[in-house]
Amino acid sequence: MDGTGWRPVKRTRTFEDVLAQIERRIAEDGLTVGDRLPAERQLAEQLGVSRSSVREAMRVLETLGVVSSQVGRGPDAGAVLTSRPDSALTDLLRLHLGLASLEMREVIDTRHMIEQWAAATAASARADTADLAAALAGMDAAGSAEEFVEHDTAFHCALAEASGNRLIAAIMRSLRDSMRRYSVEAVQRLGDTSVLRADHVRILAAVDAGDPGAAATAVSEHLAHAYPSLFGH
Amino acid sequence: MDGTGWRPVKRTRTFEDVLAQIERRIAEDGLTVGDRLPAERQLAEQLGVSRSSVREAMRVLETLGVVSSQVGRGPDAGAVLTSRPDSALTDLLRLHLGLASLEMREVIDTRHMIEQWAAATAASARADTADLAAALAGMDAAGSAEEFVEHDTAFHCALAEASGNRLIAAIMRSLRDSMRRYSVEAVQRLGDTSVLRADHVRILAAVDAGDPGAAATAVSEHLAHAYPSLFGH
DNA sequence: ACCACAGTATGGTCAGACCATAGCGGACCA
DNA sequence: TGGTCCGCTATGGTCTGACCATACTGTGGT
Numbered sequence: 287m288d289g290t291g292w293r294p295v296k297r298t299r300t301f302e303d304v305l306a307q308i309e310r311r312i313a314e315d316g317l318t319v320g321d322r323l324p325a326e327r328q329l330a331e332q333l334g335v336s337r338s339s340v341r342e343a344m345r346v347l348e349t350l351g352v353v354s355s356q357v358g359r360g361p362d363a364g365a366v367l368t369s370r371p372d373s374a375l376t377d378l379l380r381l382h383l384g385l386a387s388l389e390m391r392e393v394i395d396t397r398h399m400i401e402q403w404a405a406a407t408a409a410s411a412r413a414d415t416a417d418l419a420a421a422l423a424g425m426d427a428a429g430s431a432e433e434f435v436e437h438d439t440a441f442h443c444a445l446a447e448a449s450g451n452r453l454i455a456a457i458m459r460s461l462r463d464s465m466r467r468y469s470v471e472a473v474q475r476l477g478d479t480s481v482l483r484a485d486h487v488r489i490l491a492a493v494d495a496g497d498p499g500a501a502a503t504a505v506s507e508h509l510a511h512a513y514p515s516l517f518g519h
Numbered sequence: 520m521d522g523t524g525w526r527p528v529k530r531t532r533t534f535e536d537v538l539a540q541i542e543r544r545i546a547e548d549g550l551t552v553g554d555r556l557p558a559e560r561q562l563a564e565q566l567g568v569s570r571s572s573v574r575e576a577m578r579v580l581e582t583l584g585v586v587s588s589q590v591g592r593g594p595d596a597g598a599v600l601t602s603r604p605d606s607a608l609t610d611l612l613r614l615h616l617g618l619a620s621l622e623m624r625e626v627i628d629t630r631h632m633i634e635q636w637a638a639a640t641a642a643s644a645r646a647d648t649a650d651l652a653a654a655l656a657g658m659d660a661a662g663s664a665e666e667f668v669e670h671d672t673a674f675h676c677a678l679a680e681a682s683g684n685r686l687i688a689a690i691m692r693s694l695r696d697s698m699r700r701y702s703v704e705a706v707q708r709l710g711d712t713s714v715l716r717a718d719h720v721r722i723l724a725a726v727d728a729g730d731p732g733a734a735a736t737a738v739s740e741h742l743a744h745a746y747p748s749l750f751g752h
Numbered sequence: 753a754c755c756a757c758a759g760t761a762t763g764g765t766c767a768g769a770c771c772a773t774a775g776c777g778g779a780c781c782a
Numbered sequence: 783t784g785g786t787c788c789g790c791t792a793t794g795g796t797c798t799g800a801c802c803a804t805a806c807t808g809t810g811g812t
Contacts (some may be wrong), residue, residue, distance in 0.1 A: 288578055297764095297803095297804095299763095299764065299766075300765065300766095301578070301764095301765095309614065309617065311617065313617055314616055315739075317618075318618060318619060318757090319620060325792075325793060325794085326793080327792090327794095329792085331752055335765085335766085336738075336765060336766045336767070337766090338765070338766070338767095339572060339764090339765070339766085340797090341575065342574065342575060342578045343532070344794095345575045345577055345578045345579055346579075346582045347581075347614075349578075349579045349582040349583065350607075350611050350614055350617075352610070352618060354616065355793095355795095356773095356774095356776075356793080356794080357772070357773050357793055357795075358772090358773045358774035358775065358792080358793060358794080359773080359774050359775040359776070359790090359792050359793055359795045360774065360775040360792070360793090361775090362774095362775090363773090363774075363775075363792075363794080364773090364792090364793060365794090366793080367618060368651060368778080369618055371611055371615055371619035371620075373620075374583075374607075374611055375611070377583055378583050378584070378604055378607055378608070379686075381542065381580075381585045382584075382585070382602060382604055383585055384542065384545055384546055385545065385551060385552060385554060385585065385600060385602055386551060386552075387549075387602035387685070388546075388604075388685060388686055392684045392685055392687070393686060394687045395684055395687075396686050396687055396690075398682065399632065399633070399636040399687070400632070403632040411793050422715045426806065436702075440758095440791065451625045451628055451629065452620075452621060452625055453625045453626060453629050454625070454628075454629055454632070457629075457690075463666060465590060513793085525775090530772090530773095530795095532794095532795065532796090533795075533796065533797095534796095558762060558763085559763065560759075560761090560762085560763095561787090568795060568796085568797085569797045569798070570797090570798090571795090571796065571797070571798090572795090572796070572797085574763090588762095588763065588764095588778040589762085589804095589805095590762055590764070590803075590804050590805075591761085591762060591763080591804045591805035591806065592760070592761050592762055592804080592805050592806040592807075593761090593762090593805065593806040593807080594763050594806090595805095595806090596761075596763080596804090596805075596806075597761090597762060598763090598765080625810090679779095701770080732778080
């Protein structure tokens with residue numbers, strides 16, 4: 287106890303203050319996607335800080351996928367508010383997988399959960415399945431494991447989007463991005479993709495039929511086929 | 520067409536290059552949580568860039584919850600590898616909710632999905648429920664809506680952790696952080712918390728009994744009680 | 753053995769300069 | 783009138799070098 291009643295709880299770095307100011311401004315001025323933030327030099331002057339601090343705050347916002355910086359001049363230049371949570375989530379997953387603070391098993395279980403939910407929800411909502419069918423056609427035409435996985439990813443992301451929940455769709459895209467290499471290896475190990483194709487057809491049919499239970503079951507069986515090593519008991 | 524076969528696809532900013540180098544280094548040297556990165560000045564010299572660029576890369580890594588910077592001197596000073604995906608996810612959700620590029624409904628649906636899965640998984644695994652019981656006791660002792668929500672949050676996060684999946688637990692914590700204010704209002708609107716308490720007891724009992732189906736059902740009914748406006752048909 | 757204090761490595765911040773980019777707008781010419 | 787060229791300028795991107803605050807390290811004195 288120092289008797290002053292003070293505790294150096296946490297020092298606030300300048301760029302954190304800048305972040306708070308910008309966030310407040312977004313809320314107060316009702317800024318939304320497409321609007322521009324003031325230029326770095328202006329912002330620095332307005333807030334009474336150096337441009338470096340403003341730039342560090344910009345890096346954070348860019349990392350979180352809420353702004354996008356463009357050089358040059360004109361209406362599209364400068365820091366523009368955007369909404370790209372995908373790359374942020376992807377980077378997050380990739381780095382934490384690299385640090386071994388997450389395991390692939392956890393990622394795949396999460397995907398399993400999301401995909402079952404998305405399939406059931408899309409089926410209940412009788413969502414449009416044109417994108418799903420297109421991705422299925424792409425898989426049939428694929429000539430390599432990489433190409434197959436690409437269209438497979440498109441199929442599953444389209445399924446997540448069909449659920450109508452943008453947060454879940456964003457998480458799904460990031461999960462797939464993080465697993466790409468792993469998925470390619472899984473397909474190569476499997477060799478034959480006809481089983482996977484049949485699974486996809488069943489998922490699509492269940493969604494089209496508006497049968498949530500069947501859709502969820504089809505997804506579950508599909509993942510068991512795709513990653514047999516993770517579903518053994 | 521410029522005839523050179525080149526297209527300036529995308530310029531790579533210096534700090535992005537620094538990020539890639541650091542990430543490569545983490546992978547190659549097998550760095551893990553607790554290890555230190557070189558000092559900013561060293562890194563700048565090694566990579567042949569300015570300290571500003573290194574610092575911008577650090578801000579990104581810090582935002583993603585992969586490093587934590589400490590000033591001063593000694594073993595704990597400098598940039599240390601950590602694993603804190605929670606705050607990154609929380610910031611991500613908060614900002615995107617603020618930009619209206621996500622709606623509360625989507626967040627709550629996601630929570631519903633996660634929580635059902637977590638409850639069922641925890642029940643199947645016969646997970647330890649001491650933390651759940653402790654949070655339940657905290658709720659009983661709560662004197663205000665804020666306090667109640669705090670222990671309620673602890674209960675649900677403990678449930679996610681009991682599933683054994685750290686990714687899902689991290690997402691759960693972030694979701695709850697983002698919804699805190701909304702949850703407090705929901706509890707105040709509800710007035711009586713006895714229904715919620717009974718729900719929690721049922722969830723806990725189902726997990727203890729190792730009954731995944733009952734656990735999932737209990738969670739679902741609980742959310743319907745807590746957010747009646749979102750589950751009307 | 754202990755304590756006080758100078759030394760030093762660390763991140764945090766700032767000021768100012770220069771570069772590359774890309775739209776803007778006027779000058780010039782047909 | 784119309785179009786084309788070219789300089790202007792606002793923007794982000796980068797670098798340099800300085801200084802501050804912090805917190806450990808080691809040394810020297812007691």
